[in-house]
Every structure is written in structure tokens, then in C-alpha cells.
Amino acid sequence: MPSKNIHSFSGRRFPCQQCPLRALPAFRELAKTELAFVNTFKKGELAVEKGTAVLVEGSHSAHLYTVLSGWSFRYKLLSDGRRQILNYVMPGDLIGLQGSVMGEMQHSVEALSAMLLCVFEREQLPELYRKHPGLAYDITWLAAREERMLDENLLSVGRRSALERAAYLIAFIAARAKGVGLDTRRQVRIPITQQHVADTLGLSLVHTNKTLRKLTARGLIVWQEGGCEVVDAAKLQELAGWEGIGEDRRPLL
Structure with missing residues (x-):
């Protein structure tokens, strides 16, 4: 989608064979052969x-993206403007696949920081599925x-206490990062x-502030201008009763 805040590069800074990720x-x-195809699949x-x-x-996009650097988040809005953050997006994550498959986006994505995105044309997805079943499996795996x-986020919002929710969210993001x-x-x-934390956990901003202060008092996080610094991810995970991500090496398009 065109935006004054999105700037295309005339060339590639990172050919797929030299991708730092x-x-x-x-x-x-x-x-x-897969890497060679991804290199042609990538348009800039x-x-x-x-x-x-x-x-x-609600928009239609001709592209999908892999995050090369930076942070963003996925969210939905109610008609009165209330926001539910669904998940956070980091390097290596694929975004826009829903629009490629469903025809239009069912959620929005906003940048939390400056980002660099690899751009792929969705019209080449059928060729990927026909000629490269390994890459097709990768996309299925990512979905x-x-x-x-x-599922884990829904469990947290539905069943964990406010303190456990906050501990889980920060431990989860930290582990992925x-x-x-x-x-x-x-x-x-x-x-x-x-406010991002409140919109993720379904809590009021006041309740969120009190909850985060409890984590700070326990020495698990430090809240500073510009974000949250994780001091003890292991104790956050223990407080949340979360076993961790526990995944093997994952695909990267």
C-alpha cells in the first residue's frame, strides 16, 4: 500500500544468498534450487x-513480505476504535500471506520501529507450490x-492472571527476539x-501500569523511555507457568 513513510530501494542491499538472517x-x-527460486521470487x-x-x-495487496530487520505488530480494530493486538512481528517472519490466500487482509500490521522488508509478488505463489514442494511446506509450517x-496467547488472555499474562507476554517476545x-x-x-501491552492483554492502561510495576519491583524488567528491557526472562517464564517456545530450526523465505 503506498505511503509517504514507505520508501523502495532502487536495488537490493541483500541478495538472498547473502541474507544476514x-x-x-x-x-x-x-x-x-530453493534459494535460487526465492532470489527470483524476491522483487526488492x-x-x-x-x-x-x-x-x-480490508485491503488487497499484490505483495507479501519477509521482515529483514525491525519490529511490528498485527492487530484488529472494533468499530469504535478499540484495538486488539494479535501478535508481534520480528525478523524472519512472513506477513501478508493472509491477503494472498483470502483475497484481502483480515488484520492490519504497523511498524514498531524502522523496518526493512523483502518484497515478494503473490502472483508467483502458484509457481512456488507447483515447482517447490519444500518451500510450499515451509509456508504451511509458518502458518x-x-x-x-x-493459541498460546488466547490461553494466556483467557486463563492467566494479569500478572501471569504480563510475565508470559514479555517472556514470549523476549524468547522470540x-x-x-x-x-x-x-x-x-x-x-x-x-498501551501496546494493554491492547495485547485486554487490560485497562491503569491495570497494566500497576501490573508492570509489580514485575519491575521483582527485578524482572526495567521500563524505560522507548520500551521494556528484560532483566530475567527465565523468572518471567517461571512466573507465567510457560514452558518456552521449544522449536527447532525454522524456515526463512
């Missing part, structure tokens, strides 16, 4: 500014993974506001 242990290695890169609507609910994460190299000095800094 492929060196990370979180992602499985592609066969040479987009630079996205913080706050940009990358995809909008199933998203469903599993949503660490897997794709977003941790610094062995800690993860998450670029979210307390």
Missing part, C-alpha cells in the same frame, strides 16, 4: 518508518506456527509502550 541458527538452510526491498501501516485490514502462537539476534548484552529491549 540465514547465518542465524534459528533458520534452516535452503537447498540451492522496502524501508519502512516507525508508525507506518504496512498492511491495512501453523502462527496458529500455535495465537533472542532467537533472531535482537538481544544485546544478553538482554532484550522490546520497543513497546504500556
Whole structure:
């Protein structure tokens, strides 16, 4: 979708064979033929500014994207403007597949930070499915993974206490971020506001603030301008009663 905050590059900064994400242990290695196809499937890169609507609910998009760098979140809005954040998007994640399969987006995606996106044309998806069953399985795997994460998030919102919900959310985001190299000095800094947390957990902003202060008092997080710094992810996970992500190497388009 055209936007003054989205800028296309005239060339590629990162050919698929030189993708910096492929060196990370979180992602499985592609066969040479698969990598060659992905390189032709990719049509370019987009630079996205913080706050940009990358995809909008109800819109049709000719593209789908893999996040090369940066953070964003998926959300839905009620008619009165109330927002439910569904999940958070990080490097290696595929976005826009729903619009490619369903015809139009059923949710929106907004950038939490500056981002760089690899751009793919959805009209080439049939060729991918016909000629590269391994890559087709990868897309199915990514969709199933998203469903599993949503199941866990729904369980948290429905059954965990407010303190457990907040601990789970931050531990969950931190674990995913660490897997794709977003941790610094062995800690993860998450670029979210307390409003983002409230809109994810289904709590009021006041209740969210009180809950996050409890986690801060326990020495598990530090809330600073620009986001949340995770101090003790293991204790957050223990408080939430969450066993962790526990996934093997995953696909990367």
C-alpha cells in the first residue's frame, strides 16, 4: 500500500544468498534450487518508518513480505476504535500471506520501529507450490506456527492472571527476539509502550501500569523511555507457568 513513510530501494542491499538472517541458527538452510527460486521470487526491498501501516485490514495487496530487520505488530480494530493486538512481528517472519490466500487482509500490521522488508509478488505463489514442494511446506509450517502462537496467547488472555499474562507476554517476545539476534548484552529491549501491552492483554492502561510495576519491583524488567528491557526472562517464564517456545530450526523465505 503506498505511503509517504514507505520508501523502495532502487536495488537490493541483500541478495538472498547473502541474507544476514540465514547465518542465524534459528533458520534452516535452503537447498540451492530453493534459494535460487526465492532470489527470483524476491522483487526488492522496502524501508519502512516507525508508525507506518504496512498492511491495512480490508485491503488487497499484490505483495507479501519477509521482515529483514525491525519490529511490528498485527492487530484488529472494533468499530469504535478499540484495538486488539494479535501478535508481534520480528525478523524472519512472513506477513501478508493472509491477503494472498483470502483475497484481502483480515488484520492490519504497523511498524514498531524502522523496518526493512523483502518484497515478494503473490502472483508467483502458484509457481512456488507447483515447482517447490519444500518451500510450499515451509509456508504451511509458518502458518501453523502462527496458529500455535495465537493459541498460546488466547490461553494466556483467557486463563492467566494479569500478572501471569504480563510475565508470559514479555517472556514470549523476549524468547522470540533472542532467537533472531535482537538481544544485546544478553538482554532484550522490546520497543513497546504500556498501551501496546494493554491492547495485547485486554487490560485497562491503569491495570497494566500497576501490573508492570509489580514485575519491575521483582527485578524482572526495567521500563524505560522507548520500551521494556528484560532483566530475567527465565523468572518471567517461571512466573507465567510457560514452558518456552521449544522449536527447532525454522524456515526463512
